[in-house]
Amino acid sequence: MQGRFITFEGGEGVGKSTQIRRAAAWLEAAGVEVVLTREPGGTPRAEQLRRILLERTDEPMPQSCELLLMFAARASHLANLIEPAVARGAWVLCDRFTDATYAYQGGGRGVPTAAIDALVRIVHPQRQPDLTVLLDAPIAIGMARARVRNGTDGPDRFESERAEFFERVRQGYLQRAAQESARFRVVDASGELEHVAAAIRAALQPMLVTRSPSR
Numbered sequence: 001m002q003g004r005f006i007t008f009e010g011g012e013g014v015g016k017s018t019q020i021r022r023a024a025a026w027l028e029a030a031g032v033e034v035v036l037t038r039e040p041g042g043t044p045r046a047e048q049l050r051r052i053l054l055e056r057t058d059e060p061m062p063q064s065c066e067l068l069l070m071f072a073a074r075a076s077h078l079a080n081l082i083e084p085a086v087a088r089g090a091w092v093l094c095d096r097f098t099d100a101t102y103a104y105q106g107g108g109r110g111v112p113t114a115a116i117d118a119l120v121r122i123v124h125p126q127r128q129p130d131l132t133v134l135l136d137a138p139i140a141i142g143m144a145r146a147r148v149r150n151g152t153d154g155p156d157r158f159e160s161e162r163a164e165f166f167e168r169v170r171q172g173y174l175q176r177a178a179q180e181s182a183r184f185r186v187v188d189a190s191g192e193l194e195h196v197a198a199a200i201r202a203a204l205q206p207m208l209v210t211r212s213p214s215r
């Protein structure tokens with residue numbers, strides 16, 4: 001079976017982790033080997049880098065440090081998990097990937113697109129997602145859900161950003177989706193969980209039909 005690399009994107013609290021787990025279960029029931037993973041993270045080293053990226057400390061993190069750590073984690077994740085899994089025919093479902101860097105570091109922080117493009121050329125010049133599901137919702141909805149989810153843990157370094165930041169992230173994602181419309185499926189994530197899940201299944205269905213048989 002041909003391996004696939006499918007990414008799920010969206011702002012805070014849009015329901016990504018719930019939906020990605022449901023999509024994984026649905027694909028597994030259809031006989032697909034699914035590897036569920038996330039960024040930053042996904043392998044032991046990349047998860048260590050994730051902790052550094054998310055923790056709130058007194059030492060400010062320069063934009064360039066954040067950007068490079070994201071790609072450092074990505075390099076390890078690609079080499080040690082994503083590429084081997086796709087090569088053996090698995091479908092890798094990844095909670096965030098490089099589009100998140102364009103949206104958060106590019107849109108949110110104002111890092112020039114050319115700088116991100118340059119790191120893409122170093123870290124994954126050949127690899128692009130086969131399909132990207134963008135869960136889109138007004139930021140007020142996502143921020144409210146994220147607050148409930150955090151409970152007593154408190155927000156991480158990204159979640160403690162202001163509403164304006166998340167609005168720029170949202171616009172960054174929508175801009176990416178418009179630029180690469182063949183790869184993106186934009187799903188309205190403000191509706192019922194069941195409707196969102198059905199829209200995601202509809203986006204994945206054509207890939208299931210066209211997959212080559214395993215023997």
Ligand code: TMP
Nearest residue numbers: 039040070096097100101104105158159
């Ligand atoms: P999450 O996986 O719980 O959403 O947390 C990851 C955080 O990292 C989230 O706030 C988005 C952020 N992020 C970036 O800023 N750039 C990236 O490239 C990726 C993958 C995530």
